[in-house]
Amino acid sequence: DVKVTQSSRYLVKRTGEKVFLECVQDMDHENMFWYRQDPGLGLRLIYFSYDVKMKEKGDIPEGYSVSREKKERFSLILESASTNQTSMYLCASSLGQLVGHTFGSGTRLTVV
Amino acid sequence: AQKITQTQPGMFVQEKEAVTLDCTYDTSDPSYGLFWYKQPSSGEMIFLIYQGSYDQQNATEGRYSLNFQKARKSANLVISASQLGDSAMYFCAMREGHNRGSTLGRLYFGRGTQLTVWP
Numbered sequence: 001d002v003k004v005t006q007s008s009r010y011l012v013k014r015t016g017e018k019v020f021l022e023c024v025q026d027m028d029h030e031n032m033f034w035y036r037q038d039p040g041l042g043l044r045l046i047y048f049s050y051d052v053k054m055k056e057k058g059d060i061p062e063g064y065s066v067s068r069e070k071k072e073r074f075s076l077i078l079e080s081a082s083t084n085q086t087s088m089y090l091c092a093s094s095l096g097q098l099v100g101h102t103f104g105s106g107t108r109l110t111v112v
Numbered sequence: 113a114q115k116i117t118q119t120q121p122g123m124f125v126q127e128k129e130a131v132t133l134d135c136t137y138d139t140s141d142p143s144y145g146l147f148w149y150k151q152p153s154s155g156e157m158i159f160l161i162y163q164g165s166y167d168q169q170n171a172t173e174g175r176y177s178l179n180f181q182k183a184r185k186s187a188n189l190v191i192s193a194s195q196l197g198d199s200a201m202y203f204c205a206m207r208e209g210h211n212r213g214s215t216l217g218r219l220y221f222g223r224g225t226q227l228t229v230w231p
Contacts, residue, residue, distance in 0.1 A: 031217050040121070042203060043221040050217075058218070090157065094217050100147045100205075101219060103157035 003027070006091050006104035013111050019078040021107050023091030029102070030095065032074035034058075034066065037088040037106075046089075049074055081111045113138060116204050118222035125194045125229055132179070133189040133225045135204030143209045146187040147219065148178065151201040160202075163187060194229045201226050 007022040025032065031050050035043040035058075045058030047066040055066050063085060067075045074093075078085055088108050092101035117136045125131040137146065148160040163171045163178045171178040179188040191198055205219040 033218065035221075040223055042116075042118075042223040043205075043219075045218055048218055088155065092157075096217060099217070100145075100149075100159055100162060100207075101157075102159075103149075106155040108155070 004091055004093055004102050004104040006089075006107050008107050009105065011107060011109045013078075013081050013109065015082060015111055017078075017081045017111075019081045019109070019111075021076040021078075021089055021091075021109070023074045023076070023104055024072050025074075025093040025102070026072065027093060027095070027102065028071065029093035030071075031093060032068065033092045033094075033101065034064075034074065034076045035090045035092065036060065037090055043090065046076065083111050085109065086111045114222075115139065115220040116206055116222035118204055118225050120225045121223075122226045122228070125191075125227065127194055127196060127229055127231050129194055130190060130192045131194055131227065133191070133202050133204075133227065135187045135189065135222060137185050137187060137204075137206050139185075139206065139208055141209040145207045146178070146180070147205040147207075148176070148187075148189045149203045149205060150198075151203065151224075153200070157203070161189070191227075196229050196231065199227060199229045 004025045013019050033048040034046045037043050049055045049068040065077045090106045091104040144165045146163045150158045161173045161176045163180045175192045177190045201224045203224045204222045
């Protein structure tokens with residue numbers, strides 16, 4: 001069964017900390033995505049990547065960066081965590097442009 | 113402007129009844145795809161059904177069907193014979209076009225509808 005794995009289910013970090021959210025897929029998918037989900041706002045795209053070492057900004061990239069050194073791994077980095085980054089973070093991957101996403105189970109991040 | 117609009121923050125339905133979750137979309141691209149996902153309280157996103165803009169027939173998957181009205185730009189999800197396990201958040205999403213440069217398969221999501229099925 002195809003899988004997208006997010007390394008942590010729950011995280012609690014302090015304001016100002018550098019935070020890494022890791023995502024790994026085992027499906028050899030080209031495209032990987034990071035979304036943020038907040039109540040009443042749905043899912044909003046932070047960053048995505050269509051190839052190794054390639055990245056594109058989504059709708060809300062401010063305060064985030066990403067890294068894709070290997071095809072199967074896509075990391076989301078919060079350089080200096082702030083309380084307004086408390087949210088659910090969802091990683092997803094897809095094989096091509098015309099198909100939907102396969103999602104990970106999400107990381108619920110709390111910044112205190 | 114919102115590309116996907118879900119106007120029902122919450123919906124209630126009795127077990128065994130049918131329910132329709134509304135979704136309207138906005139795009140000028142002639143080629144697009146529409147998706148519905150289910151998110152239970154556990155948090156994972158589960159793909160339910162897909163409709164392509166050129167598909168002649170409405171998509172169906174078991175108890176799920178998509179009422180696709182292209183001229184009205186609506187893609188409502190119909191769940192027949194609701195079950196208690198259908199209680200979840202439901203998201204409508206859209207991807208646009210072929211070879212759209214950097215958009216490359218990204219999805220636009222609505223704000224979701226929380227469905228509650230009661231016995």
